[in-house]
Amino acid sequence: MSQRQVLQVFEQYQRDRTKFIQTVAELAGRPQHIETLQNAGVMSLLRPLLLDIVPTIQHTAALALGRLANYNEDLAEAIVKGDILPQLVYSLAEQNRFYKKSAAFVLRAVSRHSPSLAQSVVDCGALDALVICLEEFDAEVKESAAWAIGYIAAHNGELSQAVVDAGAVPLLVMCIQEPEVSLKSIAASALSDISKHSPELAQTVVDSGAIAHLSQMTLNPNAKLKRQVFSALSQIAKHSVDLAEMVVEAEIFPSVLACLKDQDSYVQKNIAILIREIAKHTPELSQLIVNAGGVAAVVDYIGETRGNIRLPGVMMLGYVAAHAENLAMAVIVSKGASQLAIVLCEEEEDHMQAAAAWSLGQIGRHTPEHAKAIAQTNVLPKLLQMYLNPASSEDLQVKCKKALKNILQKCVHLEALEPLLYDAPPNILKHVIGQFSKVLPNDSKARRLFMTSGGLKKVQEIKAEPGSVLSEYINIINNCYPEEVIKYYSPGYSETLLEKVENFNVVTTDPSLAYSHSESAGNSLSHSQTICSTLVV
């Protein structure tokens, strides 16, 4: 045998290994093959290949493992149980960049499934290795390391704290400043994941100077980057007033409002979330957004989008209106109320309707002027209908009831209140009648209108328990009208009149007189009606 033949054996072996691992990696990319691969025991075969002498085989094996772990939680757990992670972490520090990329991919795939798996990744010391990878020159390595770090931090506060303790935040902030857009966006998403858990974590992100760099990227044309940037900013701003003010001081308003018109709907949603998180803290911050024309922009964006995308915008209007009376008025002036009414009618899902109802309640609860503006959008019957609909969720019912109560307690716009008299349940009717009882004693025109439109008749038909609040209100209303009118409108009046006729003693003996008298008594109903109508007129 010549030397060449001997070497050929090795070459053959290496070629076959490479082919095997490449095929497995390719197959692992398709979900339909994964079960077969798993049954064939791919895990135990991949492990030795991770230690192969050929770097290509090593990183392809890592790639295959990553794809398997990405598929479902069981496979990820199998990797953890197979003691593969320490090996990966160990070699992460000393292998080439392709291997680092694939290893980081495996760590990401494992830690993405559940907090316990992420914790086991952290326990292997992966964070330190990943943080070292963030210092690598190669952008792709940094990218996959940042990605893995983001996935670990996304689960809960403790894991995020571990990430922060490993010193990842300053390096992630460095990554944001790199020229590669994908690296930027992944680093931004990792920062968002870190800062979403608690104010302290958000504060560490802010302390490392992330906001200045994030705010510079708000006008970047890349949609994916913008999504992550806005999500990071909103996660920072959501915790406290101080953090929200820090975000605002980066002078993002009013330029970011332009992003509400972005082509990408998730950018729109994230910027709306950012505005909402800032506005919800204090009246001053809300005022700032209102003065920057933010409310008009949000209303416009609500009008253009559908479904979940516009949910944060709807809530933002509610938050702004909840702070103060003039802010609520600003929302009304910016046509927010009518837009919310449209949302309430258009949307089918309960949570959207609930949000819209809540926001409307927040706007209408301040003064009669506000309540009138809400009532004029003809939203009260719709709210009542949602409240009474047994198909609507409990949350929606509660929100509708609260909104109705808030608005009704301030509403003196009687035209809008009158339809509610006919189909409101007693607990709502109480407020409606209460408003009437407040207005009618002081307004003669309204009294007349109330009587002619049949409202008074309806009020007489209500059966209120004596001594209750409702009966008190009814009494107040009844006291505004002469007694005959009340009698006339109370149910069963015709019967009492007929009874009167029956029991009437004819006094006169003169037949002609008696005849005329009985005739007049028989027609007393119509007679009294004419009296009443003359009264009314």
Next chain:
Amino acid sequence: MAAKSRLLKNTIEFLSEIIYDERNEAEKKRIAELDALEKAEAEKKMRRRTEAAIIIQKHWRGYVGRKYYKECLLKYFRQISLKHYNSMATKIQKVWRGNWIRQHVYNYYKRQEYFQALAEKNEIMLIRLQEFRDERRRVQYEMARTIQRRHQNELVRKYHHLVSTKAIPGIYNSPYSPADSRDLFLKSAKFRVSPLSKKRKQMSFNKKCEKMLDSIKNLPNVPKQQGPFQDPKKVHFQRYKPPRQTLRMETDFYHLEKARKAMMDKEWTHRLHDDLFLPVKNRASQYKANMQNMSVYIPLGQITYRENDPSFNVDKKDFQLVLSPIPFFDEFQEKMEELKLEKCAKLTENVMSS
């Protein structure tokens, strides 16, 4: 006489008794009268004193009462006036506060002005946003058009062989129908020179190939093939692809060691951390060799693979076990080794006996 004297004596006695009684009576009355007189005197005196005391007390009480009354009156007056002043102060404060708040906080006109300004600002904002969106749309539309044009151009380039020439009319250029726009469209094809090929041209290696190609082009009496059949870029790439080495040559056998050394060198020069990374979990136990590698060496002279007993491959245990996770094997590895050794010994015995 005796009788007389006795009588006298009796009479005297009797008289003296009477006189004594009278005297007694008179004395008694005198004392009583004296007492009564004294009493009357005392009473009179007492009455005068009482009257005097009453007069004194009357005046004193009147004086004190008047004093107290004055004080009360003053107090009451003070209260009344305080109330009055307070109410006046409240009135002043009410008016002033109302005025102030209407001027500075709830100024109706300012409020109205603010909302008007806000509405105007909103209008401007919406217009700006619309402009922004239009601009973005325009840019996107332009981009889409450029891409579409590029695709079209590629298509035209691909189907350029269908164009009509002076000699032969193309398939879109029927002599029976008026001129087709598609033919004109095909004529508009622009061929570009791949930037890749430009680069390659500069390389000395490709010069030889080019020369060779030129020589092929210049061959006489060979009809030129019509139409580019593949993407020219692909063709270029295929044509100027550098020679591919074998897999063995591609990866050095000592690549790992070399790479490690290179990396260590790099690490030495580019070191950022002085503390090298150490994994948390250090393994105390030695690395154990893989199950698949463990086999007993049997000299080739004694046994050939063809003569192998088929039962060697048939194990009583499930084959699945081989593929089960590693920790399982880690536990039972030694046991398995023993089993295997036994089996091999049996096998050799069988072979020897046969």
